[in-house]
Amino acid sequence: MNDTPRHILYDILLKRDARYDGKMFFAVTSTGIFCRPICPARKPKPENVLYFSDADAPRIARFRACKRCRPETRPGSPAWKGTEATIIRAMRILARGDSPDSMAELADELGVSDRHLRRLFQKHLGRSPIEIRNENRLNLAEAMLTDPTSQIADIAFASGFKSLRRFNTAFRQHYKISPSEWRTANGHTL
Incomplete structure (x- = not known):
């Protein structure tokens, strides 16, 4: 990150470029929080941003991990995938022969509300769990x-x-x- 100009790094941040997810992290000095480049949070002023190439460096520098984008998790983990992980687990359960009869039971097994589960299915798959x-x-x-x-x-x-x-x-x-x-x-x- 040292040899890349700051304006290019900030442009990656503004565009929420997914190609740099897991390869670049940024910390905001005014809030004390560090994030992934794809974080949906409002973007900080350029003068308040520090750039890091791994997730450990901002923690060593005493920045807290963002609760929205979870930069401390490893790539590919359920926490990294976010709601997609819930959909994947739900699809596995529904593929079983003994899948729950009601969506409330399925949502309970996944640890979410049935309304949220229906919303996730509609967003990711365009169809309901039923x-x-x-x-x-x-x-x-x-x-x-x-x-x-x-x-x-x-x-x-x-x-x-x-x-x-x-x-x-x-x-x-x-x-x-x-x-x-x-x-x-x-x-x-x-």
């Missing part, structure tokens, strides 16, 4: 429907639906035909 869960269950059901010896009711319960009626409704909404019609149309009948 839509993702039903899609996972329907994909599993579709794979099981290829076995002509399996009963549709057994497939409904094995894929995670609590009732045959809910399974049929979800299947019809997604595929525009019933499970038995799908089985017949795809040649998976006895």
Whole structure:
């Protein structure tokens, strides 16, 4: 950081350039806080900024880590990823066969409110957790429907639906035909 002109470093800071995330840190002398270049906080005056190439140097210089961008965490850790880590964990839980039935249970397992969880899913995936869960269950059901010896009711319960009626409704909404019609149309009948 010593050989790079200060105005270029400050420009990286103003642009919140993600290419320098984890490679450059800045400390603000007026607040005593150090951040990552992508921090969403209001940017300081150029004369109040010190630049560092690693996260340990600002701590040694007695600066506190920012609570918004968490510069003290290592790259790739859940704290570094932020809300993306919550979405990744939620997707893993929803992919399990025994995923929670209600979004309140899922949110509780993740340690967030169900409203916040719905907001995160909408922001990152453009769909609700219930839509993702039903899609996972329907994909599993579709794979099981290829076995002509399996009963549709057994497939409904094995894929995670609590009732045959809910399974049929979800299947019809997604595929525009019933499970038995799908089985017949795809040649998976006895």
